[in-house]
Amino acid sequence: MIGSLRGVVLERLGESKVLLEVNGLGYLVHVTPKTLGELEPTTKAFLYIHHHVREDAESLFGFSDRDERQCFEVLIATHGVGPTMAMAVLATHSPRALIDIVAGGDIAALTLVPGVGKKTAERLLIELKSRLQLHVLDATNKVGGSSVIGDVRDALAGLGYLADEIRDVLREIKVGDEPEVMLREALTLLGARRA
DSSP states (O other), X not given: OOOEEEEEEEEEETXXXXXXXXXXXXXXXXXXXXHHHTOXXXXXXXXXXXXXXXXXXXXXXXXXXXXXXXXXXXXXXXTTOOHHHHHHHHHHSOHXXXXXXXXXXXXXXXXXXXXXXXXXHHHHHHHHHHHSOTTTSOOTTEETTEEHHHHHHHHHHHTTOOHHHHHHHHHHSOOOSXXXXXXXXXXXXXXXXXX
């Protein structure tokens, strides 16, 4: 099993893959948008790898840090979550944000992930509470016991924005530790759309 790779990025392939050359061999690695942003062609790179083996295929999933790989492995060990959905979750929420979402029971934040509806989000919250080791990753983006995403969503709703508008804009902004920054970015995007 492959646990990590160190080599040179030959090229980016689309929005979710890189070709990484290690000692003359080219490895096709699926990556999150965060990791892809850190991998420039012709530069050296180190990736933590999850080697996914099925009867009909083998795939490599690469992550720039251990927390992302650990979170991915927790997700794919969850009933009904395959590698594609796990990567979609990590493309939408960082590991810290995901822990915050699970700890706060924030169903709406999970429905921001493409392909995850309300029922799936509810099931994921229940299953991830028992699987995600909340002590492993420090959930620093907790604010008063609720999720940062939930706080931003509530603030936008309080300002009179519709649920559809809020959901769409939350999919576009970067999830961070600062609700004020996220709210400013959301308001800028919403203001531009209404102008």
